[in-house]
Amino acid sequence: MRRIVRSAAAATALAAAVTAAGCGLDGGERESVAAKRSLVIGVKADQPGLGLRDASGAYTGFDVDTALYVAGRLGVPRDRVRFETTPSSIREHALAAGTVDMIFATYSITAPRKSKVTFAGPYYVPHQDTLVRSDDDSIRNVRDLKGKRLCEVTGSNSWRRVIEERKIAAERVRSPTYSACMTMLAEGRIDAVSTDDLILAGFARGRPVKIINAPFTDEKYGVGLRKGDLDGCEAVNRAITQMYQSGHAQRLLEKWFGESGLRLTTGVPQFEGCS
Numbered sequence: 001m002r003r004i005v006r007s008a009a010a011a012t013a014l015a016a017a018v019t020a021a022g023c024g025l026d027g028g029e030r031e032s033v034a035a036k037r038s039l040v041i042g043v044k045a046d047q048p049g050l051g052l053r054d055a056s057g058a059y060t061g062f063d064v065d066t067a068l069y070v071a072g073r074l075g076v077p078r079d080r081v082r083f084e085t086t087p088s089s090i091r092e093h094a095l096a097a098g099t100v101d102m103i104f105a106t107y108s109i110t111a112p113r114k115s116k117v118t119f120a121g122p123y124y125v126p127h128q129d130t131l132v133r134s135d136d137d138s139i140r141n142v143r144d145l146k147g148k149r150l151c152e153v154t155g156s157n158s159w160r161r162v163i164e165e166r167k168i169a170a171e172r173v174r175s176p177t178y179s180a181c182m183t184m185l186a187e188g189r190i191d192a193v194s195t196d197d198l199i200l201a202g203f204a205r206g207r208p209v210k211i212i213n214a215p216f217t218d219e220k221y222g223v224g225l226r227k228g229d230l231d232g233c234e235a236v237n238r239a240i241t242q243m244y245q246s247g248h249a250q251r252l253l254e255k256w257f258g259e260s261g262l263r264l265t266t267g268v269p270q271f272e273g274c275s
Helices: 002-022 062-073 089-099 158-163 177-187 197-204 230-245 248-255
Strands: 040-041 050-051 081-085 119-125 128-135 147-152 169-173 193-196 209-211 219-227
Touching: 040 062, 040 089, 062 081, 062 119, 062 230, 062 248, 081 089, 089 219, 119 230, 119 248, 128 177, 128 197, 147 158, 147 193, 158 193, 158 219, 169 177, 177 193, 177 197, 177 209, 193 197, 197 209, 197 248, 219 230, 230 248
Parallel strands: 040 081, 147 169
Antiparallel strands: 119 219, 128 193, 128 209
């Protein structure tokens, strides 16, 4: 009988050890980004000035450079950072599944998203603004979009903030992407494009267009982390603070958007708090 009891106890201990191991770094509980020696970072691949993948496969833009700075402050050098194209539709899933460790991809902090993701930052607070042709002086603020042809990008809510939230009777012209909006604007098929000012600034480079500098919303670009990674969140926030205090953030903003005519914000953003 004593042998049976001892065997049962040993089996219980073994099961507990296996369970504990399963909850460790190789199991369901992943280590914080603050402790990782390499990082996979999700970015956009189709937003000039923010996250753009070129023909060679390299990623460039403000989000990419910011991600590399933060990774460096976390102790992860460039050669141990890998970027992964992460469209808006899969961001939460990619973090939950561990496909990516962090996301820098014009990822606005919202209450519904905070229930699924831990956000560090924001690392920048852009505003919704409006882009028009350089020779068009008829649109000076969002109210002037009344009766104008406004680009409506599939899957974007930016047009809703104009037409539904502010009740401005603009004419919606559908487009699959913001790149297509730029072509339509150049050809005179639309009068304006309205979305986050950094996105507009990226597309404005090298085109005969201008941002009217009449912002009417705040959008908080956060760093997406696995839900519950509070250590990682705090470490990223410290890195973002250092990026601004050292002047590096200003240099990056001027590098990517300095010629756009956009009024840039170079002070440390107010953080949301880690949760």
